[in-house]
Amino acid sequence: xxxxxxxxxxxxxxxxxxxxxxxxxxxxxxxxxxxxxxxxxxxxxxxxxxxxxxxxxxxxxxxxxxxxxxxxxxxxxxxxxxxxxxxxxxxxxxxxxxxxxxxxxxxxxxxxxxxxxxxxxxxxxxxxxxxxxxxxxxxxxxxxxxxxxxxxxxxxxxxxxxxxxxxxxxxxxxxxxxxxxxxxxxxxxxxxxxxxxxxxxxxxxxxxxxxxxxxxxxxxxxxxxxxxxxxxxx
Numbered sequence: 001x002x003x004x005x006x007x008x009x010x011x012x013x014x015x016x017x018x019x020x021x022x023x024x025x026x027x028x029x030x031x032x033x034x035x036x037x038x039x040x041x042x043x044x045x046x047x048x049x050x051x052x053x054x055x056x057x058x059x060x061x062x063x064x065x066x067x068x069x070x071x072x073x074x075x076x077x078x079x080x081x082x083x084x085x086x087x088x089x090x091x092x093x094x095x096x097x098x099x100x101x102x103x104x105x106x107x108x109x110x111x112x113x114x115x116x117x118x119x120x121x122x123x124x125x126x127x128x129x130x131x132x133x134x135x136x137x138x139x140x141x142x143x144x145x146x147x148x149x150x151x152x153x154x155x156x157x158x159x160x161x162x163x164x165x166x167x168x169x170x171x172x173x174x175x176x177x178x179x180x181x182x183x184x185x186x187x188x189x190x191x192x193x194x195x196x197x198x199x200x201x202x203x204x205x206x207x208x209x210x211x212x213x214x215x216x217x218x219x220x221x222x223x224x225x226x227x228x229x230x231x232x233x234x
Contacts, residue, residue, distance in 0.1 A: 054117065054217070057110035058210075058225055064103035065206055071096040072202070093198075100201045101180050108177045111170070111213055115146045118154055118220065125150055143174065151220065159219050169212040176204060 006014075013021070024036040024047045039046045075092040116138070125141050127134040141150055147170070152158035160167035179200070185193045214225045 054110050054114045054224065057106045057113060058214070058217075061103050061107035061110065061210060064099045064106065065210055067099040068096065068103055068206055071099050097198070097201055100204075100206075103206060104173075104177050104180050107210060107213055108174070111216070112143065114217055114221075114224075115143070115151060118151055119146065120154070123150070123154070144171070155220050157220075159216055163215070163219070166212045166215060169209060170216060173209045173213070176200060 013019075024038060026034040026036055026047070026049060028034060035050050036047045037050050039048055071092065075089070075096045078089040078092040119138050119141075121138060123138050125136045125145065127136065127145075148160055148167075152160075179197050183194070183197065186196055187193075189195045217224050
């Protein structure tokens with residue numbers, strides 16, 4: 001920013017006191033620029049440091065990871081009807097699956113936001129078929145093509161080629177996420193319509209998955225996700 005030369009138009013706006021198009025920044029005592037955005041509550045204009053939503057979503061998944069472990073343990077104890085009660089068992093599963101759905105949606109949001117951030121707005125993806133070539137803009141590209149074909153093309157390196165087993169973990173996670181976000185009735189297991197989904201939620205490897213997503217993000221953007229000094233185990 002120090003080396004950026006202002007245009008004549010920006011100089012004229014500055015002299016006229018026209019700052020509506022300005023992007024505010026905070027300069028720290030370490031001479032680091034922090035990009036901000038303006039928020040006006042009709043009484044006052046606030047300058048808010050702009051956080052990275054990729055990290056926010058990932059952190060939220062991390063919080064729910066610990067809650068999943070604790071709520072699952074409580075659920076297993078509550079299922080011992082001889083020492084508990086049915087209402088406690090039902091409430092325990094509600095609580096457990098709530099943390100699961102929050103974890104899954106947050107972690108997937110982190111991953112998908114990262115993919116969208118990496119792809120240039122004017123990017124065109126070409127799907128070559130036998131008889132023709134289809135062209136898609138950024139908004140039209142599907143998740144699996146983004147993660148397997150587009151991102152390697154944009155970044156000039158490929159996670160799934162270097163870490164095939166980890167990539168399979170991400171695809172399994174995506175499938176689990178789809179089952180939760182687009183929950184459907186499974187007629188094959190009637191009347192236990194959601195048995196397979198709930199069983200998978202009890203057996204799913206949440207720790208392995210969050211570490212794998214972290215490794216994927218850091219593969220393309222080193223140290224985007226780093227261990228905090230807050231004393232947590234995850």
